[in-house]
Amino acid sequence: MIASLPAIVSRLRLKQLRLLIALDEHGSLHRAAERIAITQPGATKALHEIESTFGTSLFTRTSQGLEPNDLGRCVIRYARLIHSDLAHLREEMMGILQGHGGRLAVGAIMGAVPLLLRALGRLREKQPELSVEIVEDTSARLLDLIDQGRLDLAICRTSVSRRPDAYDCLCLYGEPLWVVCNPGNPLLWAERLELQDLGDCRWVVYPTNMPMRLLLEREFREAGLEFPRYPLETSSTFTTLTLLQQDPALIALLPEEVAASAARFGMLARLPLHLRSVSEPYGVISRHGASLPPPALLLLDELRLEAD
Incomplete structure (x- = not known):
């Protein structure tokens, strides 16, 4: 039985997540413990605490060391995401404190990529120290990333969602x-x-x-x-x-x-073929009621120029 979310949140620590990542990279408790600067008995105790927190075994013990099972690989993947998110958090905070730069995560469907790159090109001329993550994917996947808070903005269609009212559509574009x-x-x-x-x-x-x-x-x-x-x-x-x-x-x-x-x-x-159907317009999408970070607001201004 997998533990409840409140139990996981209350018991899991960041150093334990670092241990999971190190175990995945090195395959042994001894080398993983060295990597994160703890003793091997401390690493053994920490791994036991992690598996107790989740209520299941995450590794298979072999003659070559520790090998993550299917659940372990799942937990390690999210541990890496959390570690990456914290790095992005620090990067964005540094940008705010320094009064420039920051970080922006934006997605686009295939047809909107040229438009997005033009807008980003102008923005990066004004904000050369801005760090940008660009994701190209389907509208459904981009909306999932918006829901998870992993994208600030996405240029896509909300019609593929069962709850299009969960998003703010900031401006629209046609797609010949x-x-x-x-x-x-x-x-x-x-x-x-x-x-x-x-x-x-x-x-x-x-x-x-x-x-x-x-x-x-x-x-x-x-x-x-x-x-x-x-x-x-x-x-x-x-x-x-x-x-x-x-x-x-x-x-x-x-x-x-x-x-x-x-x-x-x-x-x-x-090809010299005229289609009678018109493609559904797409828009610049954010979570409904979400407070956009300053880099996202600046990008939105540049995207509005493309719509004019």
């Missing part, structure tokens, strides 16, 4: 879409294409239930066509671009800004 392919695809010779002309093509598509996947499914449905069979599914920009470069027969749907940037470097080309 291109159907793209390898520059060597023979379809580029056509003056104009219809969706049925792509019926035999292999597609790289977003995973099920993502907004751009739903839009593409709607396009095929309204055209009276079957959705492409055996597509390659990914939400990764890099993976999509790599697949298009490797296979001239593949086609994909990408946000205009991402596609145009890749096209300038000759990585892909736009």
Whole structure:
């Protein structure tokens, strides 16, 4: 039985978390104890206290030393997150005390990355000592990180959430879409294409239930066509671009800004196909009622310039 949250909070200490990280890195109590400057009997006692706190064994004793089990790996992962968060806390406090710098954590869906980078570029010119973490992911994952307090802002869509009213949407942006392919695809010779002309093509598509996947499914449905069979599914920009470069027969749907940037470097080309559907707008999202740190407010000002 895993201990209750109040029991864990009241008994767990930061030095115990440091011991877990050291054990994961060194595999023995002796070396882990040396790493965090305690005696080996002290490390043995601390490990016993940690396992008693969680109410379960976290390591398997082997002839090579201590090896974390599945629960141990889970606890170690969160121990590293807590240690990282404390480092970020100190960094942000130092920035506040010094009157400059600080730390900002921001996320963006793929189509919003160019917009975010432009805004961050201007902000970093004004705040060169600002430390920035950038996360590119799906809207659902970014909203999870907002909920956990791991992101200050995210540029994404709240429609994927079951509780969109839990967020403040600070401003909105449209997202034009291109159907793209390898520059060597023979379809580029056509003056104009219809969706049925792509019926035999292999597609790289977003995973099920993502907004751009739903839009593409709607396009095929309204055209009276079957959705492409055996597509390659990914939400990764890099993976999509790599697949298009490797296979001239593949086609994909990408946000205009991402596609145009890749096209300038000759990585892909736009097919002469007009989509009737309009992509759902995305916004700059924060937790409802949350007090944004100064760097996030400064970034928000820069993002507003992009919307004007």
